[in-house]
Amino acid sequence: MKHLPKHLQPRWRYLAVAIESWPDTELDRKEFQRQLWYSAQNLLGDTGSSELDLSVVRFSYEGGDGEALVRTRRGEQSRARAAIACLDSVEDTPVGVRITGVGGTIRACEEKYMGRGREDPEQRQVTFGDADRGVVRGSRIDVPTATAFTGATNLDCE
Known part of the structure; x- marks a missing residue:
């Protein structure tokens, strides 16, 4: 063809x-x-x-x-x-x-x-209220709850 x-x-x-x-x-x-x-x-x-x-x-x-x-x-x-x-x-x-x-x-x-060759963003753990640990990705924080995750920002944790 x-x-x-x-x-x-x-x-x-x-x-x-x-x-x-x-x-x-x-x-x-x-x-x-x-x-x-x-x-x-x-x-x-x-x-x-x-x-x-x-x-x-x-x-x-x-x-x-x-x-x-x-x-x-x-x-x-x-x-x-x-x-x-x-x-x-x-x-x-x-x-x-x-x-x-x-x-x-x-x-x-x-x-x-798409950031070809870009470094991976830094991840760190934070505590949020009575939750176990949250995952920080840039300015976003994901806090695990009993059924799902709750989204938070840096301002919510200060």
């Missing part, structure tokens, strides 16, 4: 997505991709979601923080951003997603928005 000429090949844009959830959750790429498709389909319908052609190219998640690189067609970035913003849970686990930037190549997007 012959390749398409360059002027007929699809053009792509890459969206860097920051993912945040509770520290004890585990997310995988396959389920994140499925929920992303459902989100686009619910927002834009079948034809609209197929025009976006959303695909997760890179995915990493560990300890409550993660990153994903999502590919979409050129010219569809604003609708892709809306579909990603509608994503609120993966495998019945609440997640927060934030688009950190858009790039024209995978490499540029990784280096500019």
Whole structure:
């Protein structure tokens, strides 16, 4: 099968997505991709979601923080951003997603928005009221309770 000429090949844009959830959750790429498709389909319908052609190219998640690189067609970035913003849970686990930037190549997007080569953020333990221990990630503190986690900030602990 012959390749398409360059002027007929699809053009792509890459969206860097920051993912945040509770520290004890585990997310995988396959389920994140499925929920992303459902989100686009619910927002834009079948034809609209197929025009976006959303695909997760890179995915990493560990300890409550993660990153994903999502590919979409050129010219569809604003609708892709809306579909990603509608994503609120993966495998019945609440997640927060934030688009950190858009790039024209995978490499540029990784280096500019995903922090390729960046050091891992420092984690430390704090006590919060009568809770056992909380996990500090930047300015966020996750305090375990009997059934879930409670989110706090540095101001709440002072």
